[in-house]
Amino acid sequence: MSSNTVKAYTRDLEKLHVWLAGMGYRELPTTISDARIKEFNHQLAGTVQPATQARTISSLKNFFTYLALEDYRKDNPMELIEAPRLGRKLPDTLSVEEIDKLIAAIDRSTAHGERNRVILETLYACGLRVSELVALKISDLYFEEGVILVTGKGDKQRYVPIGDSTIKLIEFYINEIRVHAPSKTDHTDTLFLNRRGRGLTRAMIFTIIQDLKAAAGIKKKISPHTFRHSFATHLLENGADLRSIQMMLGHESITTTEIYVHVDRTYLKNVLEEFHPRASY
Incomplete structure (x- = not known):
């Protein structure tokens, strides 16, 4: 599991420990x-x-299943506990115009403004999770390919395509901005650096986006995701x-990806009109 997943599971176990x-x-x-x-639940x-x-x-x-499998106990006290049914929430999205407004709100007169522009462009151009963005290394960039x-x-690793315009922005950031920001020894390969020469945190990316949201006058709830x-x-x-x-x-x-079909209703309508024999006469 990723370190973030391990931390989340640990916090869940601590809830029971603290309650007891x-x-x-x-x-x-x-x-x-x-x-x-049952009382805890x-x-x-x-x-x-x-x-x-x-x-x-x-x-x-999962924890008590593990204890039972390893013979620490004979039963699983969670066996009859049911989780609440959750409806699938449609994700919030930004229009192309709203993304342009956010990027236009960046103060590009500073080095960190230029960096923030590249961060937003990379998030949007490659569809990255924020944890994937902050973990990006210069050695992960295969621009020739x-x-x-x-x-x-x-x-888990995967190759994600990146467009020429985003490649140019990242190259500009590396060659003109990042080169003037000394990095700490353990962050020489980290792509996006903070003022102290270390990698950015997920919380910092969230703060950058919230500040730009306010500056751009966008009211909807947004995050790096x-x-x-x-x-x-x-x-x-x-x-x-x-x-x-x-x-x-x-x-x-x-099935995880299919949620985007429900976000874009015009997609479903176009599929119907193109493929159903009685969609139109």
């Missing part, structure tokens, strides 16, 4: 009962969002097939 301690209960993972788990349902509850239940189920090597969830959603939606709107989008996004299952 707060209630004065002394059960161990090897002795905790079904009734105690009831408290959880009243204090967190359904999506958080569902993930916590999933983490605990027109691709970049991206390390995604679970350290919104650029990834917009990348996929705009590809679909312009005729790209789902399989290609799936490969570029690094989705394991095509």
